Amino acid sequence: MKTVNEMKKKVLVGMSGGVDSTVTAKLLLDAGYEVEGVYMKLHEKPGYHEENFRRVLHVAAYLGIEAKMLDLSKDFEEAVYKPFVESYRQGLTPNPCAKCNRQIKFGKMIEYADEIGADYLATGHYVRHDGTYILEALDETKDQSYFLFDIDKKIIPRLLFPLGEWRKEDVKAYAAKIEALESFATQKESSEICFVETTYIDVLKKHIPVDMPGEVLDTEGNVIGHHKGFMHYTIGKRRGFFVKGAHEPHYVKEILPETNQIVVTPHSALEVRQIEIEGVNLMDGRREFACDVKVRYRTKRVPCHVEVKEDGKALVKLSEPVFGVASGQAAVFYEDDRLLGGGWITTAE
Ligand SMILES: Nc1ncnc2c1ncn2[C@@H]1O[C@H](COP(=O)(O)OP(=O)(O)OP(=O)(O)O)[C@@H](O)[C@H]1O
Known part of the structure; x- marks a missing residue:
């Protein structure tokens, strides 16, 4: 009988039908x-899954591997989709990809890996890890570590991310050289949120009335204009509402869902120096530490000091001000290229 070391290790690859997970499986x-x-x-999404799964089966046939479809639509609806709609209803700006990563991609998919006896789970995410921490991808423009802040640290040793060391153009060039995978190299990039075909507003419109004109207030509570409905706005947005006689740009500072009002200010008044977060997830046992924080996916890091409180909450003091911090988004901590964890923003001031 073979010993464990001699046996081939089995890996489950999350295959989306896109170039990244295709090249991941091949590598x-x-x-x-x-x-x-x-x-x-x-x-x-009518036709969407059939087309994607057809592509997955094409790759599987070329590689000579097995590939199955797993229907997780009920789990996804409860864990990701409904909270997404509910967040906007509450005037928050949700981050569905981070929720999906915790519960579905690195939750349900790892359960499935257990079911089929796989040692590892691999995806085409642009990140790396060192067994304890998720690390940023070498291709900084593609790095997806921000969206992984909430995954369970226990599973990190079982994850494989072969593309963490790759640049996207090299992944495409690699696929282009293989006849059976050539068409994957020129496929158009998928949208950032997989279930949003056009805009998030179109998604919300299927469930709640979003076009409902309301008042624009200044920070003193005076009515200074009007808007299209509070769900059209996120903190920091500067277009799509009307302010009477404004000579300088105004930005959304606050969303008041109960009264369908938005509060706007000139840019400087949007400065935030302190953030409170909940649902804190950390990759190690630190309670108080200095690090960098990102308050949105596409934004630069800012040095900060974190103090973890009871009930999974934490206070984040920023060493320089940031603008347009939205409740519902993730504050994600880094130390060099190491992802330390993060939490969901509740208040910013
Ligand atoms: N529906 C799915 N089923 C299985 N795995 C998936 C699915 N969607 C995404 N993944 C996995 O998560 C990874 C990252 O997902 P993301 O949506 O960011 O894809 P992407 O960068 O467009 O990658 P790809 O080119 O593989 O579609 C994918 O590379 C894949 O491994």
């Missing part, structure tokens, strides 16, 4: 792993 197979693919059906 792992070439590296000597036993590879099996899974396509997760996450939501209802």
Whole structure:
């Protein structure tokens, strides 16, 4: 009988039908792993899943591996989709990808890896890890570590991210050289939120009335204009509402869902120096520490001091001001290229 060391390690690859997970599966197979693919059906979009799964089966046939479709649409609806709609209803700006990563991609998919006896779970995310911490991707323009702040640290040793060392253009060039995968190299990039086809407003419109004119207030509470409905706005937005006689640009500072009002100010009044977060998830046991924080995906890091409180809350003091911090978004901590964790923003001042 073979010993464990001699046995091939089995890896489950999350295959979306896109170029990244396709190349991921190929690289792992070439590296000597036993590879099996899974396509997760996450939501209802007519024709979408059939097309994606057809692509996954094409890749699987080329690689000579098995690939299954896993219907997780009910789980996705409860864990990601409904909270997304509910957040906007409450005047928050949600981050569905981070929720999906915790509960679905690195939650349900790892459960499925257990079911099929896979040692590892791999995806085409642009991140790396060192066994304890998730690390930023070498291709900084593609780095997705921000969206992984909430995953369970216990599973990190079981994850494989072969593209963490790659640049996206090299991934495409690699696929272009293989006849069976050539069409994947020129495929158009998928949208940032997989279930949003056009805009988030179109998603919300299926569930709640979003076009309902309301008042624009200044920070003293005076009515200074009008807007299209509070769900059209996120903190920091400067367009799409009317302010009487304004000579300088105004930005959304606060959203008041109960009264369908938005509060706007000139830019300087949007400065935030302190943030409170909840649902804190950290990759190590620190309670009080200095690090960098990102308050949005596409934004620069700012040095900060974090103090973890009871009930998974924390206070984040920023060493320089940031603008346009939205409740519901994630504050994500870094130390060099190491992702330390993060939490969900509740208040910013
Ligand atoms: N529906 C799905 N089923 C299985 N795995 C998925 C699915 N969607 C995404 N993944 C996995 O998560 C990774 C990152 O997802 P993301 O949506 O960021 O994809 P992407 O960068 O467009 O990658 P790809 O080119 O593989 O579609 C994918 O590379 C894939 O491994």
